[in-house]
Amino acid sequence: MATTKPMIITLSFIIFFFILLNSQRSDLNPDCSNRWIHIRNLPTQFNLDLLSSCSHFPLFTDFCPYLTNHGLGPKTHNHSHSWFRTDPFMLELIFHRRMLDYPCLTSDPSAASAVFLPYYAALDSLRFLYGPDLNSSSHHGLTLFQFLQTHHSKIWDSRHGHDHFLVMARPAWDFSQPISIHQPPIWGTSFLELPEFYNITVLTLESRTWPWQEQAVPYPTSFHPPNTAFFDSWVSRVRRSRRTTLMLFAGGGGISASPNVRRSIRLECDNNSTNLRIRNGSSGYSKLCEFVDCSYGICEHDPIRFMRPMLKSSFCLQPPGDTPTRRSTFDSIVAGCIPVFFEDQSAKSQYGWHLPEEQYGEFSVFIPKEDVVFKGLRVLDVLMSIPRGEVRRMRDKVLEMMPRVMYRKHGSSLALKNKKDAFDIAVEGTLQRIKSRLKEVGMK
Ligand SMILES: *[C@@H]1O[C@H](CO)[C@@H](O)[C@H](O)[C@H]1NC(C)=O
Ligand SMILES: *[C@@H]1O[C@H](CO)[C@@H](O)[C@H](O)[C@H]1NC(C)=O
Ligand SMILES: *[C@@H]1O[C@H](CO)[C@@H](O)[C@H](O)[C@H]1NC(C)=O
Ligand SMILES: *[C@@H]1O[C@H](CO)[C@@H](O)[C@H](O)[C@H]1NC(C)=O
Ligand SMILES: *[C@@H]1O[C@H](CO)[C@@H](O)[C@H](O)[C@H]1NC(C)=O
Ligand SMILES: *[C@@H]1O[C@H](CO)[C@@H](O)[C@H](O)[C@H]1NC(C)=O
Secondary structure (H helix, E strand, O other), X not given: XXXXXXXXXXXXXXXXXXXXXXXXOOOOOHHHOOOOEEXXXXXXXXXXXXXXXXXXXXXXXXXXXXXXXXXXXXXXXOOOOOEEOOOHHHHHHHHHHHHHHOOOEOOOHHHOOEEEOOOOHHHHHHHHHOOOOHHHHHHOOHHHHHHHHHOOOHHHHOOOOOOEEEEEEEEHHHHOOOOOOOOOOOOOOOHHHOHHHOOOEEEEEEOOOOOOOEEEOOOOOOEOOOOHHHHHHXXXXXXXXXXXXXXXXXXXXXXXXXXXXXXXXXXXXXXXXXXXXXXXXXXXXXXEEEEEEOHHHOOOOOHHHHHHHHHOEEEEEEOOOOOOOOOHHHHHHHOOOEEEEOOHHHOOOOOOOOOOHHHHHHHOEEOOHHHHHOOOOOHHHHHHOXXXXXXXXXXXXXXHHHHHHOOOOOOOOHHHHOOOOHHHHHHHHHHHHHHHHHHHOOOO
């Protein structure tokens, strides 16, 4: 029984892809010059087959339910059009499906500016990270490379792979284990350390401190509107929403005794005198701090738990946890809740294509974590001191940024396609990156 569902999903994928493979040439469109993309035809072992192992890694999670709707996951409720229980690790499927909607596809690799590899790299990494192949983690990717070398090798060779790109829906850290030092590895595969893949462009959810071939793109949120009517109605709901809470933290952690920023936030939030402070004030808030406990992953596929409170808050705190980046950053932007960052690695030095670095001051607040943890700076005091007019301006800017970090639904209406979303910006950035890379190495 357990395997029937993935089988059905896989089958519907295959049928769908078959239809698309046969229609892979788009209409000739002058807008397409310098942005033709060829989707490399890979054997199903590199993508579809991996979906059927969705329940094989209990240490990770049973992600079978989240494969539906081409990786958007099940709808949050029966009548929902824009809201899904999206697992961000399904970005490889989501991206692949959106790639098939891309208006400038070509079946001729020599006419393409870039070659997309529909390889579900992070899903394939699970057998190394959590499964039986742990001890050969440095081999992750070699089968793919071998395929590229032995089938139509001209496609790779003509530009030594400099024009190839793929998506890895996990932090780059998970693929950065140096080859050959630890066997078994401490953590991660060596995909990004293999010289075989140095030339390609990789889109990840988080990049390393000194990224090389990778670029971070936004974590998918649960909001995937299919047309402008649903998009606009959400935006007006976000605008109308009464923000009665000053700041919110949705997450887990912070319960250890050692000093860290999550712990400081928790202490500030739990302090009973905190919420007493507003009784007399004219702040307009009925609550200064709200803590949405997302421990044990309970919020992961349940966006209602955190979206409702986010809609009611002016600021959403984004302290680093196990990794500096958080999906919550993008949830908060979708909710019109101004993100508060505690280190640059959380977003500013990551998502440069989607959230331009020079605009962070306009849509986010930065509070150095050292000041909070070691110098007793209170987050509350910083945020309370920002004038209401300024808060409103920042929220407007958050809403201006919102389409840039959302992944709209595949097959969405023409009008909504005119709004550049996270996928469009990622593809644009990739084409640009490949173009300058080719120039650097003296190729065309
Ligand atoms: C959603 O729809 C399905 C099938 O139409 C039905 O079985 C289910 O009870 C519905 N769920 C809710 C929460 O309405
Ligand atoms: C990996 O190797 C270690 C020792 O080298 C061994 O104890 C362990 O069982 C191996 N793990 C797997 C999954 O094969
Ligand atoms: C990467 O590109 C360089 C030239 O830019 C080339 O010499 C090298 O062979 C390429 N690597 C692979 C694995 O194709
Ligand atoms: C806050 O108040 C609750 C009950 O109102 C109490 O249980 C808790 O100990 C208090 N916390 C602090 C830090 O004073
Ligand atoms: C709680 O708040 C009061 C008043 O704002 C402050 O003096 C006190 O240090 C805070 N306590 C903690 C544990 O943060
Ligand atoms: C509120 O204001 C009154 C008088 O201005 C003062 O006596 C009281 O201590 C204040 N309460 C709080 C919780 O700050």
